[in-house]
Amino acid sequence: MTKNFSRVKSYRTVSVWEILSMAIEALWRNKLRTGLTMLGVIIGISSVIAITSVGQGVQKGVEQQIQALGTDVLQVMAGAARSGNISQGLGSTSTLTWEDAQAIAQQAPSAQVVSAYLQQTAQVVYGSENTSTTIYGTDLNYPEARNTHPQEGRFFNQEELDTAKQVAVLGPTVQRTLFKGEVDAIGKKIRIRGEAYEVIGVMEPKGSQGPRDRDDQVFIPLTSMSARLVGNNALTGVSVNGILIKGSNQQQLEAAQFQVSNILRLRHNIYSPEADDFRITNQADIVSTFTNVVGLFTIMVVAIAGISLLVGGIGIANIMLVSVVERTREIGIRKAVGATYSAILNQFLAEAVVISTMGGGIGMGTGIVIAAAAATVFKFPFVVSFVSIIVGFGLSFMVGLLAGVIPARNAAKLDPIAALRSE
Structure with missing residues (x-):
């Protein structure tokens, strides 16, 4: 207490730095109590920073992944088969054909690139190594439609597609799994359901999209897959699971969606009010929906973290x-x-x-460390926005200011004589 008497020369002209110095000195004398009082603010601010950063990082990561696939892409999926009133998922019935894709390419002016594909899971074997992966039977337009191209070798050509040649292009994950330390997979023979396929290329890496590894796949000609692996042709042509349609921009894609819907309804003899036997999804809509969901989730968690700040403010006021x-x-x-x-x-x-x-400063540092650790472990971009830092600091300052008003007024109103008589 005597240390503070030297500072009472002129309280009327006391500077901000002197006030802060006395405040820090008073808090330092009760380090444990001060630390415990900070806990609520530390937890609240670190939660706000960490959750905001993780939300923005996940959002950016998904946007990058979808951008890699192309936001200017429509995906047409075949209808869903039902077994015992249980849907088997889109693409499980033979409602789309390769001929549908060819008709779209010819009749939809806004569709720049059209690609049909078949998709199944199968065991792929090379020597003593094997792996279960996704097999895609595609046409020549698939690389451009999906914005993915061979890193080594090449994709199959028109002659190989026309003659149902048994050639394959591997995803990087499949290549690593089957060929281990071997330098070059090109020219090697792999087996898919007992059928031998020659490896002619390895695709460029695309990474993961959520739990799905987009490098864990094999591409073969659509004709080869339809004839040898699936053996399921619709009455009107070669059955496919889906069709990819690429436009030059978002406006053209919206026009393409309208055109594709009309073409397919006419080809499938669907008239109002009958339901479509296909579904069209827009990659840009997926990004928008995901962004909204992540935004709402972030707001909810930040609101919960705000309760910690409220508790921290009450703790400060109490102390x-x-x-x-x-x-x-x-x-x-x-x-x-x-x-x-x-x-x-x-x-x-x-x-x-x-x-x-x-407490806010410590909380911000803790939140950034938590966000960085989460980004490293779960492999999404590490993002800390300047706005979240400013908001975190502002919140901590306001909490302290509001929590200190009543105690400070009580102290300032004390009668000096009554105060000196207290024990």
Whole structure:
């Protein structure tokens, strides 16, 4: 207490730095209590920073993955088969054909690239190694439609597609799994359901999309897959699971969606009010929907973190009220030697704000570390926005200011004589 008497020369002209210095000195004398008081603010601010960062990182990661596939792509999926009133999922019935894709390419002006594909899971074997992967039977337009191209070797050509040649292009994950330390997979023979296929290329890596590894796949000619692996042709042509349609921009894609819907309804003899036996999805709509979902989830979690800040503010107010009671005699002495109402008020407000902003600073650092660790472990971009830092600091400052008002006013209103009489 005697250390503070040297600072009461002129409380009427006390500087901000002196007020902060006295506040920090008072808090340092009760380090354990100060640390425990900060906990609520630390937890609240670190939660706000970490959740905001993780939400933005996941959102950016998904956007990058979909951008890699192309946001200017429509995906037409065949209808869903039902077994015992249970849907087997889109693409499980033979409602789309390769001929549908060819008709779209010819009749839809807004469709720049059209690609049909078949898709099945199968065991792929090379020597003593084997792996279960996704087999895609595609046409020549698939690489451009999906914005994915061979990194080594080549994709199959028109002659190989026309003659149902048994050639394959591997995804990087399949190549690593089957060929282990071998440098070159080109020219090697793999077996898919007992059929031998020559490897002619390896696709460029595309990474994961959520739990799905987009490098864990094999591409073969659509004709070869239809004839040898699936053996399921519709009455009107070669059955496919889906059709990819690429436009030059978003406006053209919206026009293509309308055109494709009309073409397929006419080809499939579907008239209003009958339901379509296909579904068209827009990659841009998927990005927008996901962004909205992540945004709502982030708001919800930040609101929950706000409760921690509220609890932290109540803790600061409680400790400051206790501090006023403990330091009643000290306040009386300061008032007796000339400390003004505003000097006492400012010091106790400063103590509350210092506790809160220090807790906020520690919380921001903790939140950034948590977000960086999550980004490293779960492999999504690490993003910390400048806005979230400013908001976090502002929240911690406001919590301290609001929590310190009542205790500071109580301290400033103390009668010096009554305060000096207290024990």
